[in-house]
Amino acid sequence: MSRLAIKICGLSTPDTVGAAMRADATHLGFVHFAKSPRHVEADQLRALTAQVPAHIDRVAVVVDPTDDILAELVGTGALTALQLHGKESPQRAAAIRARFNLPVWKAIAVKTRADLDAANAYNGAADRLLFDAKTPEGAALPGGMGLRFDWTLLRGVPISLPWGLSGGLGIDNVAEAIRITGAPMIDVSSGVESAPGIKSVDKIMAFCKAAQQS
Numbered sequence: 001m002s003r004l005a006i007k008i009c010g011l012s013t014p015d016t017v018g019a020a021m022r023a024d025a026t027h028l029g030f031v032h033f034a035k036s037p038r039h040v041e042a043d044q045l046r047a048l049t050a051q052v053p054a055h056i057d058r059v060a061v062v063v064d065p066t067d068d069i070l071a072e073l074v075g076t077g078a079l080t081a082l083q084l085h086g087k088e089s090p091q092r093a094a095a096i097r098a099r100f101n102l103p104v105w106k107a108i109a110v111k112t113r114a115d116l117d118a119a120n121a122y123n124g125a126a127d128r129l130l131f132d133a134k135t136p137e138g139a140a141l142p143g144g145m146g147l148r149f150d151w152t153l154l155r156g157v158p159i160s161l162p163w164g165l166s167g168g169l170g171i172d173n174v175a176e177a178i179r180i181t182g183a184p185m186i187d188v189s190s191g192v193e194s195a196p197g198i199k200s201v202d203k204i205m206a207f208c209k210a211a212q213q214s
């Protein structure tokens with residue numbers, strides 16, 4: 001069985017980046033979205049990732065980004081993937097991948113089985129799907145809200161692309177989430193925070209341990 005991939009998302013300080021690396025996270029996520037309490041600018045992202053070894057992935061999380069925003073982020077030379085967390089169409093995802101020459105992840109907002117079925121439209125356009133809870137209409141953010149969806153929806157659903165599970169994961173439920181869904185990758189943000197946007201070193205360590213021991 002291959003190793004569980006763990007993405008700690010919304011990192012914004014050197015100490016929590018260090019904690020994620022020590023805890024053996026495979027992916028580090030950096031949110032570039034001005035309305036988010038986890039927002040980092042391109043130069044911060046560059047500085048935060050300067051000491052990250054090449055085998056750990058560095059993912060920028062963006063919401064309906066313009067090409068100019070993507071060019072600035074990709075221009076840091078720090079990224080190994082782009083996570084599209086807005087309403088980007090399959091065509092837009094494919095165009096971003098072609099233009100910026102990086103793997104593209106598409107976050108899929110899930111509430112019902114139909115949302116999972118609709119994700120098939122990204123086959124050939126994205127490199128990975130990230131199933132996250134659908135946030136309510138008018139919510140401040142499209143992710144990082146600590147909301148979970150019904151994990152049993154994923155049972156028996158054929159998924160053609162590499163994928164990850166996200167939304168409302170935490171130290172106390174990550175083992176159950178992996179058991180129910182068989183997720184090869186998990187992603188967490190608010191579940192390892194002490195307050196919105198404030199990552200906790202202790203929680204990052206405990207989350208990764210709970211996931212790795214599951």
Ligand SMILES: O=C(O)c1ccccc1NCC(=O)[C@H](O)[C@H](O)COP(=O)(O)O
Pocket residue numbers: 009010029031033036037038061062063085132141142143144145146147166167168169187188189190191
């Ligand atoms: O985290 C944010 O602030 C954010 C803002 C805008 C778009 C996406 C965002 N986060 C995306 C993530 O990958 C989160 O890790 C994911 O939604 C899970 O968050 P949580 O339920 O808090 O663990």
